[in-house]
Structure formats: C-alpha cells, structure tokens
Amino acid sequence: xxxxxxxxxxxxxxxxxxxxxxxxxxxxxxxxxxxxxxxxxxxxxxxxxxxxxxxxxxxxxxxxxxxxxxxxxxxxxxxxxxxxxxxxxxxxxxxxxxxxxxxxxxxxxxxxxxxxxxxxxxxxxxxxxxxxxxxxxxxxxxxxxxxxxxxxxxxxxxxxxxxxxxxxxxxxxxxxxxxxxxxxxxxxxxxxxxxxxxxxxxxxxxxxxxxxxxxx
Numbered sequence: 001x002x003x004x005x006x007x008x009x010x011x012x013x014x015x016x017x018x019x020x021x022x023x024x025x026x027x028x029x030x031x032x033x034x035x036x037x038x039x040x041x042x043x044x045x046x047x048x049x050x051x052x053x054x055x056x057x058x059x060x061x062x063x064x065x066x067x068x069x070x071x072x073x074x075x076x077x078x079x080x081x082x083x084x085x086x087x088x089x090x091x092x093x094x095x096x097x098x099x100x101x102x103x104x105x106x107x108x109x110x111x112x113x114x115x116x117x118x119x120x121x122x123x124x125x126x127x128x129x130x131x132x133x134x135x136x137x138x139x140x141x142x143x144x145x146x147x148x149x150x151x152x153x154x155x156x157x158x159x160x161x162x163x164x165x166x167x168x169x170x171x172x173x174x175x176x177x178x179x180x181x182x183x184x185x186x187x188x189x190x191x192x193x194x195x196x197x198x199x200x201x202x203x204x205x206x207x208x209x210x211x212x213x214x215x216x
Contacts, residue, residue, distance in 0.1 A: 010043075010044070010105055010107075010108045011105075011107040011108065012107055012108070013043040013044060013108055013109070014040070014041065014042045014043050014044075014108075014109045014111070014172040014173075015042060015043060015044045015045070015046060015105075015108055015109065015110050015111070016033070016036045016037070016040060016042045016044070016045040016046070016110075016111045016112075016113045016138065017045075017046050017048055017098070017101070017110055017111070017112050017113060017135075018032065018033055018036075018045055018046070018047050018048065018113045018114070019047075019048040019050060019086070019094060019097070019112075019114075020047075020048075020049070020050060020053075021049070021050050021052075021053050021056060021061065021067060022047065022049050022050075022067045022068075022070060022071045023060075023061055023062055023067050024062065024066075024067060024070035024071075024074075025047070025067070025070045025071040025073070025074035025075070026074065027074070028115075028142075029047065029071075029074060030074055030075065030076070030077070030080070032113065032115065032140045033045040033047070033075075033077070033080050033113070034077070035140060035182070035184055036111070036113050036138055036140075037079055037080075039138075039168045039169075039182065039184075040111060040138055040168055040169065040171050040172060041168075041169045041172075042079075042111065042172065043079065044079050044080070044081055045079065045080050045081070045113065046080075046081045046082075046083050046085075047071050047075060047080065047081070047082045047083065048083055048085060048086050048097065049064070049067055049068050049071055049082065049083070049084060049086070049087075050086055051064050051086065051087050051092075052064075052092075054092060054093065054126070064084075064087070068082065068084055085097075085101075089101075092126075093125070093126040093127065094112075094125060094126075094131055095125070095126060095127040095128070095130040095131050095134065096126075096127075098110065098112065098131060098134040098135055099130075099134060102134065102135070109172040109173060110135045110136075110172075111135060111136050111137070111138055111171060111172050112131060112134075112135050112136070112137045112138070113137075113138050113140070114137070114138075114139055114140070115139070115140055115141075115142035115145070116139060116140065116141055116142040116145040116146045116149040116150075116181075117142050117145040117149070118139075119139045119145075119149040119150075119152065119154055119155060119181075120145050120148045120149040120152045121152075122154045123152065123153040123154050123157075128154065129157070132154070132158050132161070132176060132177040132179065133176050133177050134176060135176055136171045136172060136174050136176055136177075136178040136179065136180075137176075137177075137178070137179035137180075138168075138171060138179070138180055138182065139179060139180065139181045139182065140181075140182045140184060141181070141182060141183050141184055146183070149181075150181065155181075158177055158179060161177040161178055161179060162179055162180065162181065163178050163179065163180050164180075165180060165182065167180075168180060168182070
C-alpha cells in the first residue's frame with residue numbers, strides 16, 4: 001500500500017518503520033519484518049522505500065518505481081505495508097522523515113527497525129542522534145556486522161539507553177531514546193549479492209551471445 005497519508009486509520013497502532021533503498025527487496029527484508037511484528041508485538045511494519053540514499057551511489061541503483069514494485073512483490077503479508085511516503089513528504093534524511101511521520105500520525109507509536117550493518121554506520125547519517133531521540137529503535141543481528149555495530153560510535157553513545165530483550169513487547173511504548181539489539185536467526189538475503197548475481201548472469205548471457213555470434 002502506497003497511500004499512507006494523514007488520516008490513515010493507524011490511530012493507536014504500533015508501527016515499525018523499515019527504511020531502505022530496497023534495491024531490490026529480498027527475503028531478508030521480509031524476515032526482519034516478521035521478527036519485528038512478533039517480538040515487538042507490532043500491528044504493522046511499513047517499508048519506507050527511499051528515493052535515493054544520500055550515502056549510496058546512484059551507480060547500479062534501479063529506478064524508484066522498479067524498487068517500489070519489487071517491495072510490493074516481496075512483502076506479501078497483510079501487516080507489511082509498502083509506502084512511497086518519503087517521496088511525497090519530500091524528505092531526504094531519516095531524521096526528517098521520522099519527525100514528519102510523528103507529526104502526521106501523533107497517536108501512532110513508531111519504532112525504527114534496522115540491521116546491525118546500519119547501527120554500525122548510523123553515526124554517518126544526517127542528524128543521527130535525533131533519530132535515537134525521535135523513536136525507539138530495534139536493531140536486528142546481521143552477520144558479520146554485529147560485533148562492530150555494538151562496539152561502534154552510536155552503540156557507545158547510547159549505551160545507557162539500551163533495553164533488555166525480555167521487555168521487547170514494550171519497546172513501542174517506551175519514550176526515546178530506547179533501543180534493543182536482537183540476536184536472532186540470521187537470514188542470508190542480501191541486495192548486494194542479488195545484484196552481483198544478476199550481473200554475473202547478464203555477463204554470462206552476453207558472453208554466450210558473443211560466442212554464438214563468433215561461431216556463425
């Protein structure tokens with residue numbers, strides 16, 4: 001669903017936000033969303049497809065509509081909503097997007113969801129400390145980033161606000177800053193690997209076509 005606007009019936013709901021390029025969306029995104037729905041007892045998870053991650057190159061970045069469509073195809077769950085709301089909000093950075101979402105849906109309890117790889121480098125994000133102060137955060141294990149993430153700048157800066165896993169069902173109700181790290185069953189899904197695999201297949205197809213042409 002891409003039509004999440006002011007007035008959408010999310011009053012009183014607990015909503016997880018999983019932002020990203022989704023280039024393309026994959027089973028790993030779905031895996032982390034289903035874990036969040038269960039462990040955090042969320043009502044919905046929104047996949048917020050980013051028009052363009054400021055920290056990522058445009059090289060190899062599929063068109064926005066293509067990435068949005070891949071997210072719709074992969075989500076396939078009644079409680080996972082795919083949204084282009086960041087495009088319509090006109091925001092480029094997570095901190096700004098979360099602030100606008102909270103203003104637009106004041107009765108909704110949001111949780112920011114991310115993998116350990118993002119916790120490791122979130123200190124490079126625009127106004128990153130504001131993200132911790134806007135909404136509670138749920139971080140999910142993602143090999144091989146866990147150790148570096150927990151020893152990184154953000155984890156150290158907000159160490160005293162790290163909550164215990166048994167309280168996961170209450171995270172959405174906790175005043176920020178509050179965050180948790182979940183050591184869960186890992187999923188091998190990776191957009192980078194998918195793109196690399198597609199590249200290899202394309203190269204193989206080109207080579208086969210060239211060999212066929214030379215053989216004629």
